[in-house]
Amino acid sequence: MSEGKPPLTEDELNARHAEKMAKKKQARDKILATKTIEKGLLIVHTGKGKGKSTAAFGLVFRALGNGMKVAIVQFVKGKWETGERKALERFSDEVTISAMGDGFTWETQDRQRDIAAAKAAWERAKALIMDETHDMVVLDELNIVLRYDYLDIAEVLEALAKKPEMKHVVITGRNAKDELIEAADLVTEMTMIKHPFRSGVKAQKGIEW
Amino acid sequence: MSEGKPPLTEDELNARHAEKMAKKKQARDKILATKTIEKGLLIVHTGKGKGKSTAAFGLVFRALGNGMKVAIVQFVKGKWETGERKALERFSDEVTISAMGDGFTWETQDRQRDIAAAKAAWERAKALIMDETHDMVVLDELNIVLRYDYLDIAEVLEALAKKPEMKHVVITGRNAKDELIEAADLVTEMTMIKHPFRSGVKAQKGIEW
Known part of the structure; x- marks a missing residue:
């Protein structure tokens, strides 16, 4: 100037x-x-910040509002509880929730049980990915399970590659594997800039659960 | 090793x-x-990636599921449409939506009208921030309006500082002002790692709207 x-x-x-x-x-x-292309997307929410599952949850409601059918598989227990479940009850005809996780890994401390739970959840997820009933499948915290190598990433990618063309699959969890990012259509990293924990604030109703 | x-x-x-x-x-x-502290949080979702409004929307449903009352003020029109609105209809007793935006700024191309719309939306937002009725207030895309200096950041911060102690306020939009980040309890930056636009995929039902 x-x-x-x-x-x-x-x-x-x-x-x-x-x-x-x-x-x-x-x-x-x-x-x-x-x-101009319309296709089912493979969406990944990763990063250390908050909002990964919450944004997936937002997508679920957006899809439900559009009359789509949604399935959610929880690979880690203790998430999508209380608030989410109660809100989803108003859409009980359109949404299926499978809570397959058997506790946070640091709660169970039992590697064999965690692996068994992961494999069971994955079997359920595979069926939901392949069916023609659900328009969107959320695999919440799948990245954690992949990170611990409780599931084989190659097997997961193989199933995702075979999904019906218009099906949206949303995968959440920090430390997404590079191969998954490579295969995805849409990847967002949630970065933590500031967290209330630092000021001694505890997890609260309506925010964390 | x-x-x-x-x-x-x-x-x-x-x-x-x-x-x-x-x-x-x-x-x-x-x-x-x-x-051990419980308090209403000032939450900011910013960054260029997707998921800012979607995660706010997820928080809205989590709060609604917990029986909390929520108000949403849209500072930009054309968002929170279709899917969100239809899903929120099932909670019409617990949620208030005020769509005050008068179109995306590049749609209207009318600065004076945008400023007037922003000021009207802010008056509504201020009332919702101060009332004792709503547990959570979402100010969707407020950051865009602040970035264009359609509203005075000092005035916004002053109102936020006076909010009832237990009220949660969620502010979305890219380019959050430094002063807002400074004042916030929880800030997440959504970073775009990969976007389907790059492969020619258009905005789709259940994902973008």
């Missing part, structure tokens, strides 16, 4: 804004016109 | 795992014991 110019008047600001936004709209419309 | 050692047997792996997880649990329980 050159010096000495008087500041813009409101009218000038408005005109400049209109021009800038018209250009933005034009660019955006042009981009949107090229997006 | 020293070379030449034989690989661990399954029994050894299990024992090592149990020990490691027991330590993790101990550390976690110790930390949790220090978290």
Whole structure:
């Protein structure tokens, strides 16, 4: 900007804004016109921040609101409890929840039991991925199970590759495997910038559960 | 790791795992014991990735499932549509939605109208932040409005500082102001790792709306 110019008047600001936004709209419309493919997406929410399962939960309700059928498989117990379950009760005809996890790994401390639970959950997940009933399948915390190598990533990818074309699959959990990110259509990393734990605030109703 | 050692047997792996997880649990329980404060949180979802509004939407349903009352103010029109609205209809006694935005800024191209819409939405938001009726208030895409300086960040922070102690306020939108991040209890940045637009996939029912 050159010096000495008087500041813009409101009218000038408005005109400049209109021009800038018209250009933005034009660019955006042009981009949107090229997006014509419809397909079921493989979506991954990973990272250390909050919101991975919560955003998956938001997708579930958005899909339910659109009359789609949704299935949720929980690979770790103690999540999707209370609030989520009660809210989902109002959609009991359209949603299926399978809580297959047998406790957080640091709660059970039993590797063999965790592996057995993971394998059982995966069998259920595979059936839901392949069926023609559900439009969306959420595999909550599958990444944790993959990270501990309780399931074989190659086997998981093989099943995902065979899913019905329009089915959306949402996978959550930190430490998503590179191979999964590679295979996914949409990957978001939730990064923790600030956490209330640091100020001594405990997990609360409506926020964590 | 020293070379030449034989690989661990399954029994050894299990024992090592149990020990490691027991330590993790101990550390976690110790930390949790220090978290005793309950308070209404100021939560910010920002970043360029997807999931900011979707995770807020997930929080809304979690709160509704817990019997809490929720209010949503949309600062930008064209979001929280179809799926969200239909899903929220099943909770019409517990949720209030105010769609105050008057179109995306690049749709309207009218700065004065956008400013007027932002100010009207903010008046509504202020009333909802201060009332004793709602347990959670979502200010969807407030960050966009703040970024364009359609609202004064100082005025917004002043109102947030006066909110009832137990009220949760969730603010979404990219480019959150530093002052807002500073004031917040919980900030998550959604980072885009991979987006289906890149492969020509269009916005789809149940995912984007």
